[in-house]
Amino acid sequence: MRGGTGQDGRRLVALAGEGGDGQQGGVAAGEWFGGDVHAGHGLSWTGRGSACASLVTRARPYDGHMDATPPDAPDTPGPAADPAVLPVDLRDYVRFRDAAATRVRVFATPRLALDLWCLQPQQATGVLHDPERDTSYTVVGGRSWFVTDEGEIGLDPMGALLVRAGTVHGIDNRAPDPLIVLAVTSPPDPTPPDVPEADDGLAIRYDEAAPGPLRRALTRFLGGD
Numbered sequence: 001m002r003g004g005t006g007q008d009g010r011r012l013v014a015l016a017g018e019g020g021d022g023q024q025g026g027v028a029a030g031e032w033f034g035g036d037v038h039a040g041h042g043l044s045w046t047g048r049g050s051a052c053a054s055l056v057t058r059a060r061p062y063d064g065h066m067d068a069t070p071p072d073a074p075d076t077p078g079p080a081a082d083p084a085v086l087p088v089d090l091r092d093y094v095r096f097r098d099a100a101a102t103r104v105r106v107f108a109t110p111r112l113a114l115d116l117w118c119l120q121p122q123q124a125t126g127v128l129h130d131p132e133r134d135t136s137y138t139v140v141g142g143r144s145w146f147v148t149d150e151g152e153i154g155l156d157p158m159g160a161l162l163v164r165a166g167t168v169h170g171i172d173n174r175a176p177d178p179l180i181v182l183a184v185t186s187p188p189d190p191t192p193p194d195v196p197e198a199d200d201g202l203a204i205r206y207d208e209a210a211p212g213p214l215r216r217a218l219t220r221f222l223g224g225d
Contacts, residue, residue, distance in 0.1 A: 082109075088107065088196075089202055089203040089204055090106065090182070091198075091203065092197055092198045092199060093116050093197060095116075095118055095194075096118045096119075096120055097120075100123065101119040101123045101126070101171070101173075102118045102119075103125075104116045105192065106194070108188045109188070110187070110188075111186060111188070112188055113184070113185045113186075113189065114182070114183070115182075115183040115184075115185065116140075116180060117171055117180070117182075117183055118179070119171065119173040119178065119179040119180075120178055121175060121177065124171065125170045125172075126170060127168060127169075127170055128168070128170050128171075129167075129169075130189070131165055131166045132187070133165050133185050133187060134164050134165050134186055135162075135163045135183055135184065135185045136160060136161070136162050136163070137161045137163065137183050138158070138159070138160045138182040139155045139156060139157050139160075139180075139181055140180040140181065140182050141157055141179070141180045143174075143179065144159075144171055144172070144175075144179050144181060145171070145172040145174055147170045147171075148167060149167070149168045
């Protein structure tokens, strides 16, 4: 493969330092070591016809504040802590920034974490390196380039990549459309989950219809009727 320069990751540092109109790498000298992102500039998106345009239009700016409960509101029980099953609509977590590629934490457990990487055209993550954690990436929308110290790999939607702990790498969006990449990391870093941009949950269904064969088998497995 092309682009490899050894474990020092010099190819990635060069990538992170490139920017400007028509250039790859929308983060100027951006680096991320151990979870800290140091980002420069990025270019805003003005293209149309994106494969993930519906996700982009759903993303709304988050002002960092949640609605407070009125003082006279009755006490109501909150959601159960650490639910065994936690459905989410990933579209509610899509967040793009003109300044830099954005990582949004969807949820985390003591064993794994789920993040979304959102990159405008000509943006890059900077150098990613974690000596203790494996990460799998799946392209949800857009066209990506994964740059590693062993070469470069392009992935389209539904393409996936496993990056083992200690591998120097980065994500580059050279396409004219936004890029959304799903990242699953194990074990997780201590970053807490982010607040969703919306709470529509349109991708989630709760079917109360007659149970199918899998439901009946699961009920029998659990010792039900």
